Amino acid sequence: MVDKLPAPARIRALPSWLLGRAAAHGRGLVREALAGDGMPMLHHLVLIAVREYGPVAQAELARAVGIDPKDMVAILNSLQADGLVTRTPDPHDRRKNAIAATPAGERRLARQEPLVDAAMDDLLAPLSATERATFTALLTRVVAAADPDTPTVS
Template identity: 85%
Template sequence: MVDKLPAPARIRVLPSWLLGRAAAHGRGLVRAALAGDGMPMLHHLVLIAVQEYGPVAQAELARTVAVDPKDMVTILNSLQADGLVTRTPDPRDRRKNAITTTDAGEQRLARQEPLVDAAMDELLAPLDPAERATFLALLTRVVAAGAPTVS
């Protein structure tokens, strides 16, 4: 077996590379935590967005969380089959569906919150509480300065 070479030294010091590696690690931790509860990470994202913005139009939800509308239909079908969301005609425009979390969806998110928190604790374990606060404040500034609002 051939050992994999590390990324070139010049790349390993770039903030974009470091952020990407940290993000990939964080997503992996969250993905594993949610898998233990039987939910794909993207389904969790959609369910959180419905909880926060619902009732919300299906198309608006897809735009908000940057999910292809076809994929959103599949995700919502799954969440609805699990009894976590409902789709009803939007009272403002009957051609659209309004998506809302159910009590079961709210309970599922409440059950998953400590799982995600534990994953984030693991991600940030090398930092003490003051460093975590500073790190999050700095990341928030970087994102606010130019990154997309959702991703």
């Protein structure tokens, strides 16, 4: 069987292409890891955000993680149906719902985080510990420049 042509060398050398490939791979690994626990990636993301910021309004949540408010409704419906979050009216502002994680939600995340961490290990497997630190530090600076309003982690 004849081999498949690779993408052109010019393209394969572009950092934006490399970042795209790496990002797609990373996303795939995370999606796969979470599928093992039966949860879509965005649901996980939202649950993490609820745990960190809860109780929190839906609109606030949607802005924090960059999800369309309409799509956030569906995700919260699903998380609520599974007993992982609660949705209660905000006592101080009746326009808002106060979204909070339940103990079941926190347990679910406790189970999932090692899966995601393992996916990250897999993603950076070709790099030594020192190289990973270097890579992540440089990547963080690139991202910080792109998104100056978001604090970085260090």
